[in-house]
Amino acid sequence: MNISKLLLSFILSITLLTQTSWAQIASTEAIFKQAETLSSKDKIIQFTARQDVAKILAQMDVEPAMIKDRVAAMTDEEASKFANEIDTLPAGGDAVGALIGAVVFVFVILLITDILGLTKVFDFTRTVR
Amino acid sequence: MMSGCASKEPLISTERYNSSSIKVPFVAPRSDLCGATSIEMVSSYWQSITTYTPRLSKEELDARTLIPAKSGTLQVELMATARANGLLAYTLAPTLDALLHELEQQHPVIVLVNRSYSWYPLWHYAPVTGYNKKDQTILMHFSNRPNEAINIATFKRLWERSGNWGVVLLPPEHLPASASSEAFLRSAYNLEKTGMREQAIIAYKSALQRWPKDIDILFALANAYYSSNKLTAAEQYYRKLLSIEPLHPLALNNLSDLLCHTGRQNEAMATIKKADSDNIEIQSIINATQKKILNGCTLQASPKK
Numbered sequence: 145m146n147i148s149k150l151l152l153s154f155i156l157s158i159t160l161l162t163q164t165s166w167a168q169i170a171s172t173e174a175i176f177k178q179a180e181t182l183s184s185k186d187k188i189i190q191f192t193a194r195q196d197v198a199k200i201l202a203q204m205d206v207e208p209a210m211i212k213d214r215v216a217a218m219t220d221e222e223a224s225k226f227a228n229e230i231d232t233l234p235a236g237g238d239a240v241g242a243l244i245g246a247v248v249f250v251f252v253i254l255l256i257t258d259i260l261g262l263t264k265v266f267d268f269t270r271t272v273r
Numbered sequence: 274m275m276s277g278c279a280s281k282e283p284l285i286s287t288e289r290y291n292s293s294s295i296k297v298p299f300v301a302p303r304s305d306l307c308g309a310t311s312i313e314m315v316s317s318y319w320q321s322i323t324t325y326t327p328r329l330s331k332e333e334l335d336a337r338t339l340i341p342a343k344s345g346t347l348q349v350e351l352m353a354t355a356r357a358n359g360l361l362a363y364t365l366a367p368t369l370d371a372l373l374h375e376l377e378q379q380h381p382v383i384v385l386v387n388r389s390y391s392w393y394p395l396w397h398y399a400p401v402t403g404y405n406k407k408d409q410t411i412l413m414h415f416s417n418r419p420n421e422a423i424n425i426a427t428f429k430r431l432w433e434r435s436g437n438w439g440v441v442l443l444p445p446e447h448l449p450a451s452a453s454s455e456a457f458l459r460s461a462y463n464l465e466k467t468g469m470r471e472q473a474i475i476a477y478k479s480a481l482q483r484w485p486k487d488i489d490i491l492f493a494l495a496n497a498y499y500s501s502n503k504l505t506a507a508e509q510y511y512r513k514l515l516s517i518e519p520l521h522p523l524a525l526n527n528l529s530d531l532l533c534h535t536g537r538q539n540e541a542m543a544t545i546k547k548a549d550s551d552n553i554e555i556q557s558i559i560n561a562t563q564k565k566i567l568n569g570c571t572l573q574a575s576p577k578k
Contacts, residue, residue, distance in 0.1 A: 169530060170523035170558055172462055172493045204342035210355055214337055216351035219463045224385050226349050234435065237305040237345025238396035254389055261427040265388045265395055267416050 193220070196227035287409065287425065290373035294403035294412065296321075297381045299419035307416075308346025309334040311383045311398045312355050312413060313355040313440045318381055319360070325444040328359045342446045347452070348385060348438065356464055360442040361476050363449045363460045367437035369429070369473045378402050378450035380441045387434035396435070445476035458493060465497055473497055484521060488518055495524070499531060507531060522550040528560050533562075533570040 194215050201211045218226065226233070257263040261271035297318040302310045312334055319325040329337070337354045338346040363422035365371040365382065375382050382401045389395040403412035404421055410422040423431075434437075441449050445464070449457065457480055465473035477494035482489060483505040493512035510530040514521060532541035545566060548559045 169496075170463070170500070170526050170555065174498045174523055174555070175489045176459065176462075199338070201279055204340045206340060207336055210336045213357075214350065214353070216348060217337070217467055218359045219353075219466050222349040222353060223480065226292040226347065230347075233347050233349075234385065234387070234394065234396040235340060235343035235345030235347055236351075237303060237343070238306055238307065238397075250393055254393070257390075261424055263389050264386075264423065264427060264431055266414070269420055271427055 193224045193227040194218075197223050200227065200230055274573075279337065287369070287373065287404075287406065289370070290377050290404065290406070292406040293373075293375065293376040294405075294420075295379050295381050297400055297402045297414065299414050301417050303335065304429055305341075305344045306335055306339055306346070307398045307423055308338040308351045309354070311400050311414075312338070312358060312442065314400050315355075315381050316358055316360065319442075319444050323444050323446070324462065325359065329354070329357060334358070346398065348440075349362060351383070351398065352440065352463075355442045356441075356469060357446070358442075359469070359472060361445050361447075361460055361464055361472070363441050363443065363452060363457060365439045365441065365449070365451060367439075369437075372401065372439055373404055374451040375441050375449060376401065380443065380447075380450060382439045382441055383437040384432055385429035385435040386428075388431060391434065394434075401439070433462055436527060445472045446479050453481065454487050454490065458487075458490055461492060465493075470501055472499055474501070476563065486517055488514055488521065491517075492521070493523055495555055496527065499527065504531060508535075520547060520549070520557055522548045522559060526555075526562050529562050529566065533566050536570075538566060538570055541570070 196209050197218065198215050202208065203216060206214070215223065254263055254265045255269065258265055258269040259272055295372060297314050298321065300310045300314050300317075313331060316327045320327060334354060337357065338350050340350075347501045353363075355362045363522050365375065372382055372384075379531065384401055386397055386399065387394050388397050392420075397416065399413045399415050401411060401413045404410075405412065405433055408422065410537035411425055411428040412420045412422055413418065415421040415423065416458070443449060444489075445461070461473050461480065463475035474494065474497050477490055477497060480490045481487070481494065491514040495507050495514065498504075498510065498535075508528065509530055511524050511531065514524045515528065518524075526543055529541045529545035529548070532538075533542060538544075542563075545559065545563050548562075550556045550559065
């Protein structure tokens with residue numbers, strides 16, 4: 145309870161600080177929000193999205209020293225997308241590693257579909273078309 | 274949106290574009306790191322033909338993109354890392370047209386493909402390095418094979434499984450061939466928001482060469498100059514914007530603020546009086562600026578206790 149209150153007041157103070165120092169300047173952000181500036185509520189949601197991203201990266205075995213930089217490199221929209229859709233977002237990687245776990249059946253099917261030009265799982269296949 | 278009518282498209286779009294072959298240096302993907310190596314290949318391409326210098330080392334690219342538990346790289350982190358490397362990341366419209374258009378202008382495109390089916394997805398990033406019109410093939414640095422020629426029908430199948438996702442990474446002086454002004458501005462602003470304001474300013478300026486009267490780009494450039502305390506340049510672009518759209522409330526507001534800060538209180542007041550908006554939030558900003566000018570242009574640090 146105490147911790148969450150502390151956190152909330154911290155977030156609020158940040159929001160207020162940024163608002164007082166920039167109160168008179170309309171930010172470029174306004175263009176993208178159909179000429180609406182961000183409300184404090186949006187700011188809090190985006191702030192917590194970044195915290196979620198940091199937590200997820202840590203759980204997914206990312207080097208702890210890199211987490212801060214990686215979170216900082218994302219825009220608010222990217223951080224929200226990351227935090228909300230991490231389970232379904234595709235991660236591009238190496239086909240060979242993922243294939244080691246595949247059963248022979250899958251292997252053979254994908255080999256055939258490769259040759260038919262429907263997939264391209266293996267580097268060595270040439271399509272018949 | 275992908276749909277069943279995709280089969281008619283290739284006849285139209287592939288005819289329109291010429292063959293292309295882009296000399297992108299090849300790097301074999303390190304284990305699970307095709308995201309990092311794709312950025313590395315495109316970065317070294319730009320380094321080889323422009324004054325661009327990468328800001329991150331190979332090791333940093335790897336450490337910023339890999340998610341071990343996912344055995345790969347997410348699209349958002351590929352974009353974020355490309356920006357951190359000093360490049361503007363622009364997501365293409367999800368069409369073969371956009372892809373071929375970029376290739377024709379010698380812009381390599383990083384695509385996400387699913388090498389397999391959705392029931393056993395094998396996601397892979399690869400830079401597309403060209404198009405052969407005669408053979409109807411797409412060339413790409415695919416996995417361990419440099420400039421692999423892939424039948425366009427096969428390519429389309431692999432690519433549509435990712436929703437035709439493709440991105441160009443460009444030094445901020447270069448514009449994507451297929452860009453719309455709104456989407457490009459967003460990409461440039463993403464650079465500014467993630468700590469690359471200098472690059473963003475270059476990108477806004479190159480955008481103005483293609484879209485010289487775009488209000489939003491002028492506003493973004495003026496603000497970026499104002500934020501970096503380049504007041505003369507900021508004022509020049511606010512005024513340019515207002516010469517096109519004299520009652521732009523946000524520009525009037527920001528220019529008044531600038532005038533106020535540079536000791537021109539009377540002009541600031543005359544300017545803010547022209548500003549008016551139906552939007553409550555914008556109107557409250559305008560009111561606050563007006564109040565500040567009345568108070569002799571000192572920011573009132575309202576002691577909220």
